[in-house]
Amino acid sequence: MDEDTPVPRRRSYDLPLPTPPDVLRRGPLREGAFRSALHEPRTAVVIGRWLGAALLTCFLTGLFSHLLQEPPPWLRDHLPSRPVSGYQITQGLHVISGIAAIPLLGAKLWTVYPKLFEWPPVRSVGHAVERLGIAVLVAALLLEVFTGLLNTLQWYPWPFPFRQTHFWIGWLATGGLLLHVGAKAPLIARHWRRPGPGVAQRRAFLGAVTASVAAVTLTTAGQTVPWLRGLDLFAPRRPDIGPQGLPVNRTAVQAGTTAVAADWRLRVDGPQPYELTMAELLAMPQYEAELPIACVEGWSATARWGGVRVADLLARAGARAGARVRVTSLEAGGPYRVTEMPATYARDPLTLLALRVNGEVLHPDHGYPARIIAPNRPGVLQTKWVARMEAV
Ligand SMILES: Nc1nc2c(c(=O)[nH]1)N[C@H]1C(S)=C(S)[C@@H](COP(=O)(O)O)O[C@H]1N2
Ligand SMILES: [Mo]
Numbered sequence: 001m002d003e004d005t006p007v008p009r010r011r012s013y014d015l016p017l018p019t020p021p022d023v024l025r026r027g028p029l030r031e032g033a034f035r036s037a038l039h040e041p042r043t044a045v046v047i048g049r050w051l052g053a054a055l056l057t058c059f060l061t062g063l064f065s066h067l068l069q070e071p072p073p074w075l076r077d078h079l080p081s082r083p084v085s086g087y088q089i090t091q092g093l094h095v096i097s098g099i100a101a102i103p104l105l106g107a108k109l110w111t112v113y114p115k116l117f118e119w120p121p122v123r124s125v126g127h128a129v130e131r132l133g134i135a136v137l138v139a140a141l142l143l144e145v146f147t148g149l150l151n152t153l154q155w156y157p158w159p160f161p162f163r164q165t166h167f168w169i170g171w172l173a174t175g176g177l178l179l180h181v182g183a184k185a186p187l188i189a190r191h192w193r194r195p196g197p198g199v200a201q202r203r204a205f206l207g208a209v210t211a212s213v214a215a216v217t218l219t220t221a222g223q224t225v226p227w228l229r230g231l232d233l234f235a236p237r238r239p240d241i242g243p244q245g246l247p248v249n250r251t252a253v254q255a256g257t258t259a260v261a262a263d264w265r266l267r268v269d270g271p272q273p274y275e276l277t278m279a280e281l282l283a284m285p286q287y288e289a290e291l292p293i294a295c296v297e298g299w300s301a302t303a304r305w306g307g308v309r310v311a312d313l314l315a316r317a318g319a320r321a322g323a324r325v326r327v328t329s330l331e332a333g334g335p336y337r338v339t340e341m342p343a344t345y346a347r348d349p350l351t352l353l354a355l356r357v358n359g360e361v362l363h364p365d366h367g368y369p370a371r372i373i374a375p376n377r378p379g380v381l382q383t384k385w386v387a388r389m390e391a392v
């Protein structure tokens with residue numbers, strides 16, 4: 001790649017550093033230690049474009065997911081409850097692009113890894129800073145795809161909280177990526193369009209990379225794309241397998257909600273608080289809505305939900321139209337025992353306190369006696385086993 005390294009312009013901050021003695025140039029540091037013709041910029045740029053597109057998709061959809069889950073107060077009341085399957089699509093894309101990024105990242109790193117052993121290791125202070133930036137970028141990207149992939153398997157073999165870590169490393173990786181693209185802009189521009197004679201194996205290599213991306217995508221995307229369901233070999237979930245034809249993340253046994261007391265009542269708090277038995281809930285106007293559960297882990301499944309409108313329950317408590325609602329589950333603990341729903345969702349006619357799914361009373365794993373189901377919302381916020389709703 002050396003012919004493509006622009007002659008470094010010497011700036012005042014870019015102090016040259018002494019070259020270490022040549023006796024240290026051994027193993028991979030030797031001249032010509034890497035013989036494949038594919039360690040060259042055009043290949044790196046082509047794969048870099050695909051990887052960049054995947055990472056950008058991943059970052060934007062991830063940001064959207066984060067904002068829905070933890071909206072800052074100024075945004076809270078402007079989050080849209082439509083399109084109904086918005087989150088299903090964006091989070092499906094998030095996991096699809098994240099999985100596709102894994103072989104792309106592997107191919108990109110393989111293409112450029114001889115650079116790790118370039119000689120001299122650092123030419124100047126500026127060069128050292130650039131290399132440090134790449135180290136941070138690569139570490140952040142590897143950690144990001146690794147934590148993301150393990151999250152889709154609900155496996156958390158680390159002591160830190162997943163979501164916050166994944167969010168902040170996402171920013172670190174994106175910032176690092178922008179700096180990297182900025183620093184390499186002249187090189188990228190030179191190789192953006194196919195230059196004169198090609199490298200013999202490049203076509204085969206890019207073909208193999210494409211095949212890998214297609215393979216991992218086609219065998220996992222069925223967890224959210226219905227027409228790929230038959231190929232869903234490696235995704236942790238099949239959206240049609242589970243009680244009542246729907247998957248379950250947290251079961252009633254795990255949540256300790258298998259035995260719902262016979263005198264269960266829904267409590268609704270607001271200016272005029274009240275309680276309702278199941279019979280009273282069923283006596284209210286019942287509505288149906290066809291809505292997906294779209295889990296942050298990338299699977300989604302659509303079902304026909306039936307129950308009472310959240311808006312009706314809030315109105316009955318005398319809540320004002322712009323009220324948010326805090327929902328508390330019967331669950332004893334767990335991070336999703338209490339969730340908060342902004343006003344846009346609470347007043348949406350499709351947002352239900354569901355009592356039935358696909359025509360049957362909710363299975364305990366799907367939230368019996370009652371659960372929240374709202375359009376365009378992350379699955380984690382579709383609270384199951386509801387005990388109490390509170391207008392705030
Ligand atoms: N109370 C409570 N509700 C919950 C959860 C939970 O852990 N506790 N998990 C959520 C998650 S992560 C998802 S994806 C959906 C799954 O709903 P399902 O099990 O009916 O498919 O429920 C949500 N509701
Ligand atoms: Mo979920």
